Amino acid sequence: MPLTKAEIARLRSLQEKKHREALGLFVVEGEKVVGELLAAGFPFVELYATEAWTGRASRPDEPGFKLITPAEMARLSHYPTPSSVFAVGKIARTPLAAGALDRGLTLALDGIQDPGNVGTLLRLADWFAFDRVLLSPDSADLFSQKVINASMGSFARVTVHTAPLAEALAGVTAPVLGCDLKGEDVHTLKPLRDAVVVIGSEGRGITEAVRPHVTYYVTIPKYGGAESLNAATAAAIVCDNLRRIAK
Amino acid sequence: MPLTKAEIARLRSLQEKKHREALGLFVVEGEKVVGELLAAGFPFVELYATEAWTGRASRPDEPGFKLITPAEMARLSHYPTPSSVFAVGKIARTPLAAGALDRGLTLALDGIQDPGNVGTLLRLADWFAFDRVLLSPDSADLFSQKVINASMGSFARVTVHTAPLAEALAGVTAPVLGCDLKGEDVHTLKPLRDAVVVIGSEGRGITEAVRPHVTYYVTIPKYGGAESLNAATAAAIVCDNLRRIAK
Structure with missing residues (x-):
């Protein structure tokens, strides 16, 4: 028919x-x-x-x-x-249970608007076996085709919660690491079994509302001229360093 | 007028x-x-x-x-x-001088067709102060607006040579590291002052013609389900590890 x-x-x-x-x-x-x-x-x-x-x-x-x-x-x-x-x-949305962020590794995306970047970050979270991704509502829509395409199948494997980050991070006992241009050298990270890694947008970085919930900032040592790194490449380096020291 | x-x-x-x-x-x-x-x-x-x-x-x-x-x-x-x-x-093209790849750090892009990825890789090369980028002719055109946009200004700071990789790599004395899904753990890299890092396309990896010129392969340890990483995020991790050990 x-x-x-x-x-x-x-x-x-x-x-x-x-x-x-x-x-x-x-x-x-x-x-x-x-x-x-x-x-x-x-x-x-x-x-x-x-x-x-x-x-x-x-x-x-x-x-x-x-x-x-x-x-x-x-x-x-x-x-x-x-x-x-x-x-x-x-469209299925997984509610964020109270205390969920206290355990395991969370990748929190703070206003990442480029859908290709969001998909690439889901793929990273999948590769590094993060327990979940926390997506701020002003990030690209998880259910857009561009996000799903860029995730290369990781969309189906990664647990994603959409929630305002400041509210979700309030009271979290795990350390909240903010990726920023200033902070502790990512190469000197101490082993962390539980952590939330916050990635801000390239344009504005981590938002003001989220900053009070950041335990400390981490930065990627820079050797040359670029002012910043693409959000997904910066996240990749932080995830690799976190996993490396957890071995 | x-x-x-x-x-x-x-x-x-x-x-x-x-x-x-x-x-x-x-x-x-x-x-x-x-x-x-x-x-x-x-x-x-x-x-x-x-x-x-x-x-x-x-x-x-x-x-x-x-x-x-x-x-x-x-x-x-x-x-x-x-x-x-x-x-x-x-459009100015910098010729690749004989022996140039023997000294310093080179990021070689083997058929990276996505212009956003090429721009992001230029930005990475800039951040990590690589001496040059070597771009295969079947990669995205360096002078396309999408590549230049994604490079965020690094287009003006990074030396880029366009050349067939297999020819350019023939006879190079610096170690040529191929990023692949199988290879030595990138976390166990030995310090290298001179190196060529070859990044293949996500679809087909490093091309057959280039493989004979690879000294050894490096891989990023995987913990979860994704089959691969985006080319630029993989390159970011390898660059960070190379710079980390050169400290």
């Missing part, structure tokens, strides 16, 4: 955050990203594919699976060059 | 690599990036600005400076929302 106009309109609307929020759904398109999320066990609720899709096309009886024509895909797609697969997932 | 149609066509054409190469010129637009490059001392040859530009608008007699109207800027601009400044620079 061909897709109705209303179905197409509903699916197309998911490229906008307000519609994603209203429907509680998000979408990813493309063989690569859908394949990564399926490989990570992500439970999509709807999956539209053309015959060109080789991912799970052999299981058309699966709930939520619908074989569509390339013409239908072209109408659904958010891209000028549609791929062979369009997958819809439920 | 208003800009002629021919002048506008010439300036607009610079958003395409083939025209940049033909004219030997490149363009950057926007107060931020133009300001960064001016601050780094980059010698633009033409600078078009509207009255809204606050950068050097007080020096309209400067050679190459031309005050234009917002309507003219809208015709020049490569962006839907034009900024107040449009700057043209000469």
